Amino acid sequence: MKKLLMAACIVAMYSVSFGQTEGELIIKGSKVVTKDSTPQQVIDTLKKRFPNAKAVQYYETSAATANGWSVSADDRMPSVSAPEYYTIKFKREDFQYYALFESNGTLIKSEFQQINVELPEAVKASLLKLKAEKYPDYQLLTKDYFKYENYDMHKDYYQITAVKTSDPTQKKVITVDPTGNIIKVK
Secondary structure: OHHHHHHHHHHHHHHHHHHHHOOOOEEOOEEEEOOOOOOHHHHHHHHHHOOOOOOOEEEEEOHHHHHOOOEEOOOOOOOOOOOOEEEEEEEOOOEEEEEEEEOOOOEEEEEEEEEOOOOOHHHHHHHHHHHHHOOOOEEEEEEEEEEEEEOOOEEEEEEEEEEEOOEEEEEEEEEEOOOOOEEEEO
8 A cells, every 4th residue: 555655646746747847938949047157248138128027037049049049848958168149038927028138238139928918099990890890709808919029120919819709619819010900810
């Protein structure tokens, strides 16, 4: 009986330890580092943009990955002797922020997602028109704002998820720019 109980405990601990990391997003092609091993210039730039950032996570990012930088599932980077880039990640109740920095503190790219936002009037008007013309049986479910920035491009948009009231398994995801132009409906 004791052996059976011990085996059950080991299986439970094994399951819990893997369950904690599963589904957690990290920065593709990066490895977690401490704040102390992150250049002070990177930390200073982050503090300047977000002075109240808490629970910040720091990553080393290889030069090869920095060019195609993206946030995705776990893809750990091999250790490098002198990383050229660093990624910072933090979130609050209402938003998530990811940023790619050069080791000198220069911000290269950032991704920002704000959850359940207040929609601009132009976006509201476009959604009401779309609902009236094509989707009268759909109801708003979520409203998120996304913003991507780098040296060459600045892109921001709203992503709205709507659910069919007569069949909640049917959803539409509408992407709208801040001026109210519908980018796509999926």
